[in-house]
Amino acid sequence: MKTKTVGIVVFLLIVTMQLQAQISGNQVYGNQTNYSGNNYSGNSRTVSVNDNILSVTVKILMNKKADGFSLTLGLNQEAETVNDCNTKINKRIDGFLAKAKSLGIKKDDFYVDFISQTKIYDFSVNENTANQYEKGFEIKKNIIITTSNATNIEKLIDMASEFEIYDVIKVDYFNFDTNTTHYSLFDEALAMADVKKDKYLKAFKKRIIGTPNATEEFSIVFPKTQYSTYQAYESSEIQASYGYRSDAKYLKKIERKNKTFYYNGASLTDFDKVINPNQVEVGIQYILTLTVSYKIDTSI
Structure with missing residues (x-):
């Protein structure tokens, strides 16, 4: 029975690896370490404590069609x-x-x-x-x-x-009214930050004092900055051997390779919430990061 279980696990691992390879697509030919801003990635820590300060970070991404x-x-x-x-x-x-x-x-x-x-x-x-x-x-x-x-x-x-x-x-x-989008995302982030703060205080039986401090970053990502390119092909090589007194000559003609361009918007990973995640029409992306810091009462 143990052997059979191990075999099933190995089979599932192989299938998973195959599925991951199948969904990568030809874009892997253009993969690099740095995507020049195409894949937005923020700080993955959403709650942290340092010097008696509770810091809560919320990141929200909205995909919105253009007006x-x-x-x-x-x-x-x-x-x-x-x-x-x-x-x-x-x-x-x-x-x-x-x-x-x-x-x-x-x-x-x-x-x-x-x-x-x-x-x-x-x-x-x-x-x-x-x-x-x-x-x-x-x-x-x-x-x-x-x-x-x-x-x-x-x-x-x-x-x-x-x-x-x-x-x-x-x-x-x-879009005609970016301020409305901005304020909507801010209210959403503030409510989510409050929930995170309450969960931490309840879990560790802490209490905050004073008024919180907050920092906010609001970004608008337009499609013209989010297109990537690659060339997907495999090519043969020509090697010529020149012996003594050899006058061998050759001309190598290189065929034109097709170049692919595709929309590569901000990555949906590392966000607390993504609004309209399944939007297929290329549009405008709004990113809001809100960090709220609370002072913890250390007397209890």
């Missing part, structure tokens, strides 16, 4: 004159924005940002002489569009491509 998005698109136009440049680039912009109105994009929802106007130079080659000359001008502009509908982002990018606008510079996420 709106700001899409920035870039475009440029070349022509022989500045006037021709402006006419052509504005025609593309006006055509795109006119089509974007079908998605409910209003005049107040976009802004055209003038970036630069520069001269363009080229070379003309005559026999062995290359002479540089002024070829024309280039104007660059950015279009900034806000929308509350996430599905509009991809539709706007498709529409922009019809007017040769291909540069998707960035997409920013925002």
